[in-house]
Amino acid sequence: MTLKISSAFDSGAIEVLSIDRAEDIKVHIRADSHADFRQWFHFRLQGAARQPCRIRFLNAAKCTYVDGWKEYRAVASYDRRRWFRVPTSFDGEQMLIEHTPERNSVYYAYFEPYSWERHLDLVARVAESPRVRVRDLGSSIQGRDLSIVTVSSAGKRPLWIIARQHPGETMAEWFVEGMLERLIDPSDPVSRTLLAEAAFHVVPNMNPDGSVLGNLRTNAAGANLNREWMSPSLERSPEVLHVRAAMRETGVAAFLDVHGDEALPYVFVDGCERLPGFTPQQGELQRAFAAAFKRASPDFQDAHGYPDDKETKVNLTLASKHVGDAFGCLSLTLEMPFKDNADLPDVEVGWNGERSKRLGAAAVEALLAVLPHL
Protein backbone atom coordinates (compact mmCIF):
# COMPACT_ATOMS: atom_id res chain seq x y z
CA MET A 1 0.00 0.00 0.00
CA THR A 2 1.31 3.44 -0.90
CA LEU A 3 1.98 5.87 1.86
CA LYS A 4 -0.35 8.86 1.91
CA ILE A 5 -0.82 11.91 4.11
CA SER A 6 -4.00 13.98 3.87
CA SER A 7 -5.45 16.94 5.76
CA ALA A 8 -8.49 18.02 3.72
CA PHE A 9 -10.89 17.74 6.64
CA ASP A 10 -12.13 19.79 9.61
CA SER A 11 -9.10 21.40 11.31
CA GLY A 12 -6.69 19.48 9.08
CA ALA A 13 -3.31 21.19 8.63
CA ILE A 14 0.07 20.01 7.37
CA GLU A 15 2.39 20.45 4.38
CA VAL A 16 3.97 17.28 3.04
CA LEU A 17 7.55 17.60 1.75
CA SER A 18 8.40 13.94 1.15
CA ILE A 19 6.74 10.63 1.92
CA ASP A 20 8.72 8.03 -0.06
CA ARG A 21 9.63 5.88 2.92
CA ALA A 22 7.87 5.48 6.29
CA GLU A 23 11.14 5.93 8.15
CA ASP A 24 11.83 9.23 6.37
CA ILE A 25 8.65 11.31 6.19
CA LYS A 26 9.26 15.05 6.03
CA VAL A 27 6.61 17.69 6.73
CA HIS A 28 6.22 21.39 7.46
CA ILE A 29 3.84 22.83 9.99
CA ARG A 30 1.51 25.07 8.03
CA ALA A 31 0.86 28.75 8.81
CA ASP A 32 -2.60 29.94 9.85
CA SER A 33 -4.79 30.52 6.79
CA HIS A 34 -4.47 34.32 6.85
CA ALA A 35 -1.64 35.06 9.28
CA ASP A 36 1.88 33.98 10.01
CA PHE A 37 1.32 31.98 13.19
CA ARG A 38 2.21 28.31 12.96
CA GLN A 39 1.93 25.51 15.53
CA TRP A 40 -1.25 23.49 14.93
CA PHE A 41 -1.11 20.27 12.91
CA HIS A 42 -3.68 17.56 12.26
CA PHE A 43 -3.33 14.98 9.51
CA ARG A 44 -4.06 11.40 8.51
CA LEU A 45 -1.38 8.90 7.53
CA GLN A 46 -2.38 5.84 5.52
CA GLY A 47 -0.49 2.76 4.42
CA ALA A 48 2.01 2.54 7.28
CA ALA A 49 0.63 -0.29 9.45
CA ARG A 50 3.37 -1.99 11.50
CA GLN A 51 6.08 0.12 9.87
CA PRO A 52 8.35 2.15 12.13
CA CYS A 53 7.50 5.70 11.05
CA ARG A 54 9.74 8.69 11.53
CA ILE A 55 7.88 11.92 10.83
CA ARG A 56 10.19 14.92 10.76
CA PHE A 57 8.78 18.44 11.22
CA LEU A 58 11.55 20.37 9.52
CA ASN A 59 10.34 23.87 10.45
CA ALA A 60 9.59 23.21 14.13
CA ALA A 61 12.17 25.81 15.23
CA LYS A 62 10.40 28.45 13.12
CA CYS A 63 7.03 27.89 14.77
CA THR A 64 5.32 30.48 16.97
CA TYR A 65 6.04 28.82 20.32
CA VAL A 66 9.31 26.92 20.08
CA ASP A 67 9.18 26.32 23.85
CA GLY A 68 6.01 24.41 23.11
CA TRP A 69 8.06 21.57 21.62
CA LYS A 70 10.22 20.99 24.70
CA GLU A 71 8.99 17.95 26.64
CA TYR A 72 6.07 17.81 24.20
CA ARG A 73 4.52 14.62 22.79
CA ALA A 74 2.12 14.61 19.84
CA VAL A 75 -1.25 12.83 20.01
CA ALA A 76 -2.47 10.04 17.73
CA SER A 77 -5.73 8.18 17.20
CA TYR A 78 -7.05 5.35 15.05
CA ASP A 79 -10.77 5.87 15.68
CA ARG A 80 -10.70 9.72 16.15
CA ARG A 81 -12.18 9.22 19.61
CA ARG A 82 -9.40 7.84 21.77
CA TRP A 83 -6.25 9.96 21.47
CA PHE A 84 -2.96 8.85 22.99
CA ARG A 85 0.53 10.33 23.15
CA VAL A 86 3.31 9.08 20.88
CA PRO A 87 7.12 9.36 21.29
CA THR A 88 8.15 12.84 20.14
CA SER A 89 11.46 14.67 20.41
CA PHE A 90 12.80 18.12 19.57
CA ASP A 91 16.49 18.78 18.99
CA GLY A 92 16.24 22.56 18.83
CA GLU A 93 15.75 22.53 15.04
CA GLN A 94 13.39 19.73 14.08
CA MET A 95 10.63 17.84 15.82
CA LEU A 96 10.44 14.08 15.31
CA ILE A 97 7.55 11.67 15.88
CA GLU A 98 8.68 8.04 16.07
CA HIS A 99 5.71 5.74 16.01
CA THR A 100 4.80 2.34 14.59
CA PRO A 101 1.07 2.52 13.85
CA GLU A 102 -0.95 -0.63 14.42
CA ARG A 103 -3.39 0.20 11.63
CA ASN A 104 -3.22 1.41 8.07
CA SER A 105 -5.04 4.61 8.97
CA VAL A 106 -3.85 6.80 11.82
CA TYR A 107 -4.41 10.46 12.69
CA TYR A 108 -1.83 12.71 14.31
CA ALA A 109 -2.53 16.10 15.88
CA TYR A 110 -1.04 18.82 18.06
CA PHE A 111 -3.81 18.19 20.62
CA GLU A 112 -7.05 16.22 20.75
CA PRO A 113 -9.25 18.00 18.18
CA TYR A 114 -12.73 19.37 18.87
CA SER A 115 -14.61 19.37 15.58
CA TRP A 116 -17.12 21.90 14.29
CA GLU A 117 -19.67 19.06 14.01
CA ARG A 118 -19.14 18.27 17.69
CA HIS A 119 -19.64 21.96 18.43
CA LEU A 120 -22.96 21.97 16.56
CA ASP A 121 -23.98 18.76 18.35
CA LEU A 122 -23.13 20.32 21.72
CA VAL A 123 -25.17 23.45 21.06
CA ALA A 124 -28.13 21.39 19.81
CA ARG A 125 -27.94 18.96 22.72
CA VAL A 126 -27.83 21.56 25.50
CA ALA A 127 -30.65 23.48 23.81
CA GLU A 128 -32.94 20.59 24.81
CA SER A 129 -32.56 21.58 28.48
CA PRO A 130 -35.36 23.73 29.92
CA ARG A 131 -32.63 25.83 31.55
CA VAL A 132 -31.00 26.72 28.25
CA ARG A 133 -31.62 29.41 25.69
CA VAL A 134 -29.42 29.39 22.58
CA ARG A 135 -29.15 32.62 20.63
CA ASP A 136 -27.37 33.55 17.44
CA LEU A 137 -25.13 36.58 17.93
CA GLY A 138 -24.14 36.95 14.29
CA SER A 139 -21.79 35.38 11.78
CA SER A 140 -18.10 34.80 11.45
CA ILE A 141 -16.18 36.19 8.46
CA GLN A 142 -16.96 33.03 6.46
CA GLY A 143 -20.60 32.93 7.58
CA ARG A 144 -20.54 30.39 10.40
CA ASP A 145 -22.97 30.93 13.28
CA LEU A 146 -21.70 32.52 16.44
CA SER A 147 -23.86 30.89 19.12
CA ILE A 148 -24.29 31.88 22.74
CA VAL A 149 -25.70 29.43 25.27
CA THR A 150 -27.44 31.02 28.26
CA VAL A 151 -28.10 28.72 31.21
CA SER A 152 -30.35 30.09 33.93
CA SER A 153 -33.24 29.26 36.24
CA ALA A 154 -34.17 32.06 38.66
CA GLY A 155 -30.75 33.72 38.83
CA LYS A 156 -29.76 36.89 37.04
CA ARG A 157 -26.17 37.69 38.03
CA PRO A 158 -24.32 37.48 34.69
CA LEU A 159 -21.36 35.09 34.55
CA TRP A 160 -19.57 35.01 31.20
CA ILE A 161 -17.48 32.14 29.85
CA ILE A 162 -15.87 32.23 26.40
CA ALA A 163 -13.61 29.68 24.70
CA ARG A 164 -11.46 29.22 21.62
CA GLN A 165 -10.65 32.78 20.69
CA HIS A 166 -7.50 30.93 19.72
CA PRO A 167 -9.05 28.14 17.66
CA GLY A 168 -6.17 25.65 17.98
CA GLU A 169 -6.66 25.65 21.76
CA THR A 170 -9.29 22.93 21.52
CA MET A 171 -9.00 22.06 25.23
CA ALA A 172 -10.99 25.25 25.83
CA GLU A 173 -14.10 23.85 24.16
CA TRP A 174 -13.70 20.50 25.93
CA PHE A 175 -13.69 22.57 29.14
CA VAL A 176 -16.92 24.30 28.13
CA GLU A 177 -18.55 20.96 27.27
CA GLY A 178 -17.81 19.70 30.80
CA MET A 179 -19.11 22.90 32.34
CA LEU A 180 -22.35 22.94 30.30
CA GLU A 181 -23.08 19.27 31.00
CA ARG A 182 -22.86 19.98 34.70
CA LEU A 183 -24.93 23.14 34.50
CA ILE A 184 -27.83 21.40 32.74
CA ASP A 185 -27.77 18.35 35.03
CA PRO A 186 -31.03 18.63 37.01
CA SER A 187 -29.67 16.43 39.81
CA ASP A 188 -26.51 18.45 40.44
CA PRO A 189 -26.90 20.45 43.68
CA VAL A 190 -23.99 22.79 42.91
CA SER A 191 -25.49 23.84 39.59
CA ARG A 192 -28.97 24.21 41.07
CA THR A 193 -27.71 26.45 43.86
CA LEU A 194 -25.60 28.51 41.50
CA LEU A 195 -28.36 28.96 38.93
CA ALA A 196 -30.77 30.17 41.61
CA GLU A 197 -28.60 33.31 41.77
CA ALA A 198 -26.64 33.46 38.51
CA ALA A 199 -27.11 33.17 34.75
CA PHE A 200 -24.30 31.69 32.65
CA HIS A 201 -23.61 33.23 29.26
CA VAL A 202 -21.34 30.79 27.43
CA VAL A 203 -19.74 31.16 23.99
CA PRO A 204 -18.37 27.65 23.33
CA ASN A 205 -16.49 28.67 20.19
CA MET A 206 -15.44 32.28 19.60
CA ASN A 207 -13.57 31.45 16.39
CA PRO A 208 -15.54 29.02 14.19
CA ASP A 209 -13.62 29.82 10.99
CA GLY A 210 -10.18 29.43 12.54
CA SER A 211 -11.32 26.12 14.07
CA VAL A 212 -12.40 24.63 10.76
CA LEU A 213 -9.41 26.09 8.89
CA GLY A 214 -6.96 24.41 11.26
CA ASN A 215 -5.54 27.70 12.57
CA LEU A 216 -3.73 28.06 15.85
CA ARG A 217 -4.45 31.70 16.72
CA THR A 218 -6.42 33.64 14.12
CA ASN A 219 -9.72 33.95 12.27
CA ALA A 220 -10.38 34.05 8.51
CA ALA A 221 -9.29 37.70 8.36
CA GLY A 222 -5.98 36.92 10.04
CA ALA A 223 -7.05 38.61 13.31
CA ASN A 224 -5.86 37.35 16.69
CA LEU A 225 -9.22 37.83 18.42
CA ASN A 226 -7.60 38.15 21.84
CA ARG A 227 -5.99 41.41 20.69
CA GLU A 228 -9.20 42.93 19.31
CA TRP A 229 -11.15 43.87 22.43
CA MET A 230 -10.46 47.62 22.40
CA SER A 231 -11.73 48.21 18.87
CA PRO A 232 -13.29 45.19 17.19
CA SER A 233 -14.71 45.66 13.69
CA LEU A 234 -17.21 43.92 11.46
CA GLU A 235 -14.57 43.47 8.76
CA ARG A 236 -11.77 42.11 10.90
CA SER A 237 -13.23 40.71 14.14
CA PRO A 238 -17.03 40.41 14.02
CA GLU A 239 -16.80 37.58 16.58
CA VAL A 240 -15.47 39.95 19.26
CA LEU A 241 -17.71 42.83 18.16
CA HIS A 242 -20.87 40.76 18.67
CA VAL A 243 -19.84 39.17 21.97
CA ARG A 244 -18.67 42.48 23.43
CA ALA A 245 -22.01 44.08 22.51
CA ALA A 246 -23.92 41.23 24.19
CA MET A 247 -21.79 41.65 27.33
CA ARG A 248 -22.64 45.33 27.50
CA GLU A 249 -26.32 44.43 27.43
CA THR A 250 -26.18 41.94 30.31
CA GLY A 251 -23.31 43.37 32.33
CA VAL A 252 -20.59 41.05 33.66
CA ALA A 253 -20.24 39.86 37.28
CA ALA A 254 -17.47 37.36 36.50
CA PHE A 255 -15.62 36.39 33.34
CA LEU A 256 -13.51 33.40 32.33
CA ASP A 257 -11.72 33.40 28.98
CA VAL A 258 -10.57 29.82 28.41
CA HIS A 259 -7.29 29.03 26.61
CA GLY A 260 -4.46 26.55 26.22
CA ASP A 261 -0.80 27.37 26.82
CA GLU A 262 1.81 25.88 24.52
CA ALA A 263 4.75 25.98 26.92
CA LEU A 264 3.70 25.72 30.58
CA PRO A 265 2.72 22.22 31.80
CA TYR A 266 0.16 23.47 34.32
CA VAL A 267 -3.42 24.67 34.71
CA PHE A 268 -3.45 28.28 35.90
CA VAL A 269 -5.28 31.59 35.70
CA ASP A 270 -3.98 35.03 34.79
CA GLY A 271 -5.68 37.99 36.47
CA CYS A 272 -5.93 41.77 36.25
CA GLU A 273 -3.65 42.74 39.14
CA ARG A 274 -1.31 44.81 36.97
CA LEU A 275 -4.10 47.05 35.63
CA PRO A 276 -4.21 50.62 37.02
CA GLY A 277 -7.88 50.39 38.02
CA PHE A 278 -7.55 47.04 39.83
CA THR A 279 -9.39 47.17 43.16
CA PRO A 280 -8.70 45.38 46.48
CA GLN A 281 -12.07 43.68 46.05
CA GLN A 282 -10.99 42.26 42.67
CA GLY A 283 -7.81 41.03 44.34
CA GLU A 284 -9.78 39.32 47.08
CA LEU A 285 -12.06 37.69 44.50
CA GLN A 286 -9.07 36.39 42.50
CA ARG A 287 -7.57 34.83 45.64
CA ALA A 288 -10.88 33.33 46.75
CA PHE A 289 -11.57 31.87 43.29
CA ALA A 290 -8.10 30.28 43.08
CA ALA A 291 -8.44 28.79 46.57
CA ALA A 292 -11.87 27.35 45.76
CA PHE A 293 -10.72 26.03 42.38
CA LYS A 294 -7.81 24.21 44.06
CA ARG A 295 -10.25 22.56 46.46
CA ALA A 296 -12.56 21.61 43.58
CA SER A 297 -9.83 20.16 41.34
CA PRO A 298 -6.26 19.06 42.15
CA ASP A 299 -5.48 19.76 38.48
CA PHE A 300 -5.65 23.49 39.27
CA GLN A 301 -2.71 25.23 40.93
CA ASP A 302 -1.47 28.77 41.55
CA ALA A 303 2.27 28.27 42.08
CA HIS A 304 3.11 28.47 38.34
CA GLY A 305 1.79 31.07 35.90
CA TYR A 306 2.81 34.03 33.76
CA PRO A 307 5.60 36.27 35.07
CA ASP A 308 4.59 39.67 36.46
CA ASP A 309 6.40 41.56 33.71
CA LYS A 310 4.58 39.82 30.84
CA GLU A 311 3.27 42.42 28.39
CA THR A 312 -0.16 40.77 28.19
CA LYS A 313 -0.75 41.58 31.89
CA VAL A 314 -1.28 45.27 31.06
CA ASN A 315 -2.64 44.95 27.52
CA LEU A 316 -6.27 46.10 27.36
CA THR A 317 -6.76 44.56 23.92
CA LEU A 318 -6.98 41.16 25.66
CA ALA A 319 -10.45 39.96 26.59
CA SER A 320 -9.87 39.34 30.30
CA LYS A 321 -8.03 42.65 30.78
CA HIS A 322 -10.62 44.62 28.81
CA VAL A 323 -13.54 43.06 30.70
CA GLY A 324 -11.84 43.32 34.12
CA ASP A 325 -11.17 47.00 33.45
CA ALA A 326 -14.56 47.83 31.93
CA PHE A 327 -16.72 45.99 34.47
CA GLY A 328 -14.47 45.99 37.58
CA CYS A 329 -15.32 42.32 38.07
CA LEU A 330 -13.51 39.02 38.60
CA SER A 331 -11.95 38.52 35.15
CA LEU A 332 -9.49 35.77 34.36
CA THR A 333 -7.72 34.09 31.50
CA LEU A 334 -7.75 30.37 32.27
CA GLU A 335 -4.92 28.35 30.73
CA MET A 336 -4.63 24.58 30.33
CA PRO A 337 -1.53 22.79 29.01
CA PHE A 338 -1.00 21.35 25.55
CA LYS A 339 1.55 19.01 27.15
CA ASP A 340 0.45 17.61 30.49
CA ASN A 341 -0.12 18.77 34.04
CA ALA A 342 3.34 18.23 35.57
CA ASP A 343 1.75 18.02 39.04
CA LEU A 344 -0.51 15.13 38.03
CA PRO A 345 0.91 13.63 34.83
CA ASP A 346 -0.74 10.93 32.74
CA VAL A 347 1.86 9.09 30.66
CA GLU A 348 -0.64 7.64 28.23
CA VAL A 349 -2.78 10.63 27.28
CA GLY A 350 -1.14 13.71 28.81
CA TRP A 351 -3.57 16.60 29.20
CA ASN A 352 -6.60 15.78 27.03
CA GLY A 353 -10.25 16.45 26.26
CA GLU A 354 -11.66 14.41 29.12
CA ARG A 355 -9.44 16.05 31.70
CA SER A 356 -10.40 19.46 30.32
CA LYS A 357 -14.06 18.49 30.68
CA ARG A 358 -13.54 17.53 34.33
CA LEU A 359 -11.85 20.85 34.94
CA GLY A 360 -14.78 22.69 33.36
CA ALA A 361 -17.17 20.85 35.67
CA ALA A 362 -14.99 21.69 38.68
CA ALA A 363 -14.96 25.39 37.75
CA VAL A 364 -18.70 25.45 38.48
CA GLU A 365 -17.87 24.67 42.11
CA ALA A 366 -15.26 27.43 42.30
CA LEU A 367 -17.77 29.94 40.90
CA LEU A 368 -20.35 28.89 43.50
CA ALA A 369 -17.78 29.54 46.24
CA VAL A 370 -17.22 33.16 45.18
CA LEU A 371 -20.81 33.90 44.10
CA PRO A 372 -21.83 35.75 47.31
CA HIS A 373 -19.03 38.26 46.69
CA LEU A 374 -19.55 38.87 42.97
Ligand code: ZN
Ligand atom coordinates in the same frame (compact mmCIF):
# COMPACT_ATOMS: atom_id res chain seq x y z
ZN1 ZN B 1 -4.83 31.34 23.82
